[in-house]
Amino acid sequence: MRADLDIIQEWIAPGSRVLDLGCGDGELLAWLRDNKQVAGYGLEIDPDKIALCIERGVNVIEQNLDLGLGNFASNSFDVVVMTQSLQALHYPDKVLAEMLRVGKTCIITFPNFGHWRCRWYLTTKGRMPVSDFLPYTWYNTPNIHFCTFEDFERLCHAQGARVEERLAVDRDHRHGIASRIWPNLLGEIGIYRISGADLSAHRVAV
Numbered sequence: 402m403r404a405d406l407d408i409i410q411e412w413i414a415p416g417s418r419v420l421d422l423g424c425g426d427g428e429l430l431a432w433l434r435d436n437k438q439v440a441g442y443g444l445e446i447d448p449d450k451i452a453l454c455i456e457r458g459v460n461v462i463e464q465n466l467d468l469g470l471g472n473f474a475s476n477s478f479d480v481v482v483m484t485q486s487l488q489a490l491h492y493p494d495k496v497l498a499e500m501l502r503v504g505k506t507c508i509i510t511f512p513n514f515g516h517w518r519c520r521w522y523l524t525t526k527g528r529m530p531v532s533d534f535l536p537y538t539w540y541n542t543p544n545i546h547f548c549t550f551e552d553f554e555r556l557c558h559a560q561g562a563r564v565e566e567r568l569a570v571d572r573d574h575r576h577g578i579a580s581r582i583w584p585n586l587l588g589e590i591g592i593y594r595i596s597g598a599d600l601s602a603h604r605v606a607v
Contacts, residue, residue: 402432404574405484405592409508412566412594413439417479420503422466422496423486426450427459434459441478467491470499478504487511487553488544498560501597506565510592513569515549515585533572550585557595566594 402410406429413419415437421430424443427450433439444464445451454461464472466483467490481504487493488511500507512535513519522530529539537544548556550569557564569580569588580587 402428405510405570405590406432408568408570408574408592409482409484409510410437412508413437413480413482415439417441418477420444420470420473420478420481422481422483422500424450424454424459424461427454427457427461429482429484430454430459431457466496469495470503473503475502476505479506480504481507482509483507484510485512488546488548490546493546493548494556494560497556497562501560501562501595506594506596507562508592508594509553510590511548511553512544513550513585513588513591514547515551516589517586518589520586550588550591553591553593557593560597562595562597564593564595568592 409429410433413433417437417439419430419433419439419441421441421443424430424445427443430439430441430443441460443454443459443461444466445454445461446463446465451461451463466486481500483500487509490496518532519530522528531538535544554564567584568576569584569591570576571580571589574590
């Protein structure tokens with residue numbers, strides 16, 4: 402299983418009811434079903450990936466996340482997951498609010514555009530960063546809302562969400578003391594577990 406999904410599964414209790422937004426080929430849901438007796442659904446818009454989900458026996462619905470989650474009742478899932486999709490949404494704030502409504506907890510991963518390599522690239526080249534990890538140019542990137550850990554945590558705060566756990570990892574999903582001390586500077590990917598409890602999200606160091 403993908404390294405980020407392996408981290409995520411540790412935050413999901415056996416027998417949970419899970420909704421996976423932008424579930425891709427259904428890898429996470431299939432693993433959770435087989436190893437943790439998890440039940441749930443995946444939402445996906447790519448027909449080829451939907452076909453792969455069906456081959457895995459994963460319950461999948463074709464749905465555009467930007468149109469919301471109105472077909473799901475409040476608190477109908479124990480966990481709502483969204484990996485590497487937040488930055489590609491037209492309305493990430495609205496989707497986050499819907500995730501917090503539908504799920505008791507939410508797990509979200511996204512690339513950190515406040516990482517030192519991004520800052521250095523902008524400073525020295527004066528252009529939007531292009532790398533092996535972010536291989537797109539500004540005019541063909543699927544990433545339409547660039548954010549940092551600080552931006553995301555401010556959004557959580559504004560929506561009354563609490564950050565329960567956070568990992569700042571590199572592109573190989575490793576994390577250490579330095580990334581815990583300066584996550585917004587040294588973390589390339591954020592892996593967050595949040596709930597809609599209150600306004601006490603902790604802040605990141607820049």
